[in-house]
Amino acid sequence: MRLRFAPSPTGYLHVGGARTAVFNWLIARHEGGVLVLRIEDTDRARSDDEHTQVILDGLGWLGVDWDEGPFFQSEGVERHRADAYRLLADGNAYRDFSDPEAVRVEAQERGMHPSRVAREQMQALGDEESARRAEAGEPFAIRLLVPDGETVFHDLVHGDMRFGNEDIDDLVILRSDGTPTYNLAVVSDDAEMLITHVLRGDDHLSNTPKQVLLYRALGHPEPVFAHVPLILGSDGRKLSKRHGATAVGDYAKEGILPEAMTNFLALLGWSPGDDRELMTRDELVEAFHTDRLLKSASVFDTEKLAWLNGQHLSRHPDQELVGHIRALLDHEETFRRDLLDDTAWVGELLEVIKPRARTLDELADQARPFLCDELHFDEKAVAKHWEKDPASAMERLEALIEAFEGVEWSRKALETALRSRAEVMDVGAGKLIHPLRVSLTGNMASPGIFDVLVMLGRERVASRMKGGVARIRGR
RNA sequence: GCCCCGGUCGUCUAAUGGUCAGGACACCAGGUUUUCAACCUGGCAAUCGGAGUUCGAUUCUCCGUCGGGGUACCA
Known part of the structure; x- marks a missing residue:
């Protein structure tokens, strides 16, 4: 095949x-x-x-x-031309000396297809006269002489296809400037390349009977067609x-x-x-x-x-994802490329951000707060969790800085620390978590906050929280 | 105009001359929950229209309609 x-x-x-x-x-x-x-x-x-x-x-x-190629159709023009002349010699094609525009106008007036007007002229001219004018150097196009009857072929998608030949025009196969047209070139090339199956778009379905006629006139075996x-x-x-x-x-x-x-x-x-x-x-x-x-x-x-x-994305190899993230974050000034060397850490990071991303771009966005030191603050997040009540936000961040002091840096211990602090302050844990999230990621949404803490590590968390406090104060 | 192709939920599709017309995306609701996702559960939702064949048509035939392609000395 x-x-x-x-x-x-x-x-x-x-x-x-x-x-x-x-x-x-x-x-x-x-x-x-x-x-x-x-x-x-x-x-x-x-x-x-x-x-x-x-x-x-x-x-x-x-x-x-x-497996083969790329080939270029233009490489085959000599063969295409030779095929056109072979068709002419065999009587399966004829010379058309007419002016395309004049033919078009006449066809329009008489309600005929242009190629049938051209065929009439060819018949009126006669073989000898045609040959004489060609000899004299007069330019001409070559048209396929479509036989009477009907053209039937099988299509893998559509089944048996049947076209009345009266509806198929005597298509030009070689232009008057000596260049081949598409249908001839395709058939000539597919035959030359021994193509057995032609699968292409539906838009070529109407071309197919013309091509089938060309295969037959040229004496080539027809391929199987499938029009999707x-x-x-x-x-x-x-x-x-x-x-x-x-x-x-x-x-x-x-x-x-x-x-x-x-x-x-x-x-x-x-x-x-x-x-x-x-x-x-x-x-x-x-x-x-x-x-x-x-x-x-x-x-x-x-x-x-x-x-x-x-x-x-969720099933894609981590290594390649890391490569994409690196490329997408490359322009960030504070991009910490060194962090990517820690494969265990990167693996964990990917685990928490992958479910949140549908494209590589989103994945890089998710990774940014973990891989770049400078945060991009989302205005909406700042407005909602900091500026609505700056005093409380600051107070809560400071309380957390204190609460995390000396705590074992694990999800469990951090969660216990945060929740008990919330209890002491008599607020819901969310009241602490939201301002904290903004200070750590700059965003409204992120992976679970305890994952974020662990992934970021004690040092970066401390510095970001302090930065957050300063930022709120500065407003 | 003429020739050709196609029509199942909004979308991608499964199925069969007899099914509760199935699944997935999207959407809605609930669960989980610190957010957003992910995930789990449930829900909404379709055979283009009209004839004919048949005990029975979404399925087969015809007509219509809508959509698409072609109708070049474009590819």
Whole structure:
């Protein structure tokens, strides 16, 4: 089994394209097949190297690796041209000398398809005259001569597909400037690369009968087709920029894990058939099969992606998470990189912050108070727990400084110390905990306060609490 | 206009010619609790419409409707 993923480098790697890539990869890996990467760069005007690199990076990030390529469609133009001329020589294609604009206008007036107008002109012209004008150096395009009858092919997703050939136009396969068009190039390349399975977006379904005709005229065996439905935006319309991020690179930047993205994408238009949702790459490869591909379009739900990401985050190796945190906190001036060397401590930290984060960005935010000496104070937290009653806040912080003095630095002892102090002061423990949390993290929300105390250690806690008191006084 | 594809909770989906139409995300309520999460329990919520076939259709057929794709000397 040989499959291919054939993006055109006219932009970033779109999630729809990424999903197609993931499907092809999953099938190839499940079946032990070969995945070929081919860049469809024949649109000279819109293609560029930068886009190609972005796509390659996107695939690399997703973990979609390929066995052959990347090849570039532009490398095959000589073959494409030769195929077009072979079709012409065999009588399966004809020269079109007409002016495209004039043909378009005439077709419009007569209510016909442009290619049928071109065909009429070709027939009126006759073979000899056609050959003579070509000889004379007159430019012409080459069109496929669509035979009468109907074109039938099988699609793994949609079943038997049937098209009346009268509805298929005599498509241009070679432009008058000698360059091949998409449909010819695809067929020529897929045949050359011995592709056996073509899995691509639904938007190519209408192209397929043309391509099938090309395969047959060229005498190549046809591959098996599978057309997967498109991905829609939250409003059920075609996914576009106004739905937010549509490029895989955007999600990488937002702190989405590649395995979560792969998992999510795989579940869009495919299902394992049981109730599994959270799946590793290996489980996906194991379970993936074309017979469970779905026919209907699906909406890209970023909420579910976020949830899935949180799940994968909790299961992700600590070491890599640390790497991400380091990168995200790198610009912080008081970032204490040395703390990351203590793997036991980092492991504990991760344990308490992981459940609170759904993305890598959130994870870094959670880690910040523990890894950076300078706190970012959340105004709302300050207002609520300090400024509403500054005198009490200060009094309580000072009481805690005293209460923690000489106490064994363990969750249990600290909790006992805090709670008994609250009792002595005749206030609820929360009244002490909230101002304390703000002084230690700058935030309204954090891991359990006793975890925070233990993770921070006696010295840093003492200094932050004193800093808190000073800060309140200074206001 | 013409050709083609599709339509199960708001979303991703499971299922079958006969089920209480199941699960997950989101949402709501409760539990836990020092906060926010996480976690546990419970709840809300769907077969696009109309015919036909059938003892019985969400499932099969037709029509409609809505959504999508194509209809280029774009890919």
